[in-house]
Amino acid sequence: MRDADGILEVAGWVDATTVGVLVEPLACAIRGGDDVTVDLRDVAFVDIVALRLFVEAARELHADGRRLTLLGAPDPASRVLEMLGFADQEGLILQ
């Protein structure tokens, strides 16, 4: 994982067994004051625990007038978010 200018690049998979590694860098990026991007283009799998972390981060950023962008989230992440009613989550952008 690399962290530069509010961009977190992640590789491998983000699930209940690995998500802990992302918590501190994400919190750090949120403290940074800019919009935050998590680059998931090299991630093969995300689970519900990871999605929950991203939704909570987006809420926190939105409360501060900022945004979280998920870049290239693997299937079915965007559909699962939609099914659960987070398609229009303010502060969360899926690209």
Next chain:
Amino acid sequence: MSTLAHDALIYEGEASFLEHMLPFVHGGLERDDAVLAVTSPGNIAALRSALGSDAGQVDFRDSTEWYRSPGVAFNGYAAYVDASDRPVRVIGEPVWPTGAAGAVREWAKYESVLNVAFADAPAWIVCPYDATSLPHEILDHARHTHPTLHALGGRVAHDEYMTPDAFWAGGVDAPVAPARARSLAVTPDLAALRAAVAVEAHEAGVPAERLPDLLFAVHELAINALTHGGGAARLACWLDGQHFVCELADDGPGIDDRYPGYRLPTPSDLGGRGIWLLRRLCDYVEIHSGADGTRVRVRVGRA
């Protein structure tokens, strides 16, 4: 009508379908109800033609798309009822699966659970069953899962109806995984488990586009079994006719929900809705809890 009416219509061919459903649709339009007709392309064409200019006021949906899975259909109706500012009248005719007994039973359980899930909905749902083509078992389910039968001139209560509690509790236990099933170890190395399931699913002919949903579902089951399963968890995969089946068995007490996965998650609640999600990602979700632990089966169709 302020609460749910849920009738079965046992009919015999197209003329009989029209004889019963035309008055039902006309009655709804006269009351300015929203009218939704989910049925076969043949019945849609017949109904359109018979309705003439009134057909434009009816929402027609192809049952193959609408009834893709019990979870998808459940959610479709929930969204439709939710979005309507008028009472709704629904013709709901599923595409009944052939071959897999577990799949038929899951559709019947879905029909049964509508009676509680939509109990307070201002909806009149008629589920037509074509007696000329459906097996007796499915016609029996129709009577077990619908409190009233639709008849010319009125709705008739009958004594074969079973409450959802009784219907869900009945039925035979699912047979155990067949000897040919491939066993996979469930350990905290979930990436390895997903990779192994991907190989099995691919070899079984599961289309590549269904794979992410299947792996998401199996992963959720494995996490749940490791967290709450009371020790050893086993995953078995096999082919059952047109379905690829994954069964997660553990020694846990099961799922503390009378009708798992048949309530809508609220947007604030991203956790705790695993089974609901599984019902939308997979074609079928079968759950068996008992003294010997809990088994959850998910099925996806093959190419």
